[in-house]
Amino acid sequence: MGRMPPAKRPARPPAPFTPLDFQLVLLRRMADHNQDLVEDARHALGASVADMREANRRWQAMRHAPRSRGAVSRYRSILGDPEPVADRRIGDLSCEAYLWPVPLWPDLRFEVLVAPNGVAWNEWLVRAPGAAGPELRTLDDLRPWSCTVDEAARAFAPARPLEGTAPTRWGLRFAGADGTGVRRECVAEFTWGLLQRVAVTDSRDG
Known part of the structure; x- marks a missing residue:
């Protein structure tokens, strides 16, 4: 046997x-x-x-x-219960904003925007409610990780959104003054909604 x-x-x-x-x-x-x-x-x-x-x-x-899982269920299972859900209106779209703290960036929140049909259409980092944002006056103020997409778009309006080069990436095209006061055309790149780099796209001699 x-x-x-x-x-x-x-x-x-x-x-x-x-x-x-x-x-x-x-x-x-x-x-x-x-x-x-x-x-x-x-x-x-x-x-x-x-x-x-x-x-x-x-x-x-x-x-x-x-x-x-759906995005909200997935993030809830990882990050716990979100902060109080806020109603948000973006253009003609009404949605709910779910916010979670991210210890690496205490002044930011991870935001998931959910449409009425339950589909999450945006997931990125935003400034925490009540937290003071950066002062963005010139292009020199745009340092990596210094601001979010919406903060840069407001500071250098009108800014044109650009399709990102990969998932979780966004771009903005805008003009702003450099440290010498010269107005320059730029493209800013964001990952998960946080600024990563700014490239000047014009030429001083052009």
């Missing part, structure tokens, strides 16, 4: 996806433009490069799973 094969141990359930993991996902996208800032933030979180890669892998798997 042969030996009985050893009983298989039950597979461990996957570790929960935490607010720390979500912050690493945000940083993973921003590393394309500002590696130094991302490195400092990653060290502040006590996470390794491998941790960041793994968090991003799991995030992508969650988003593309056959039975993926």
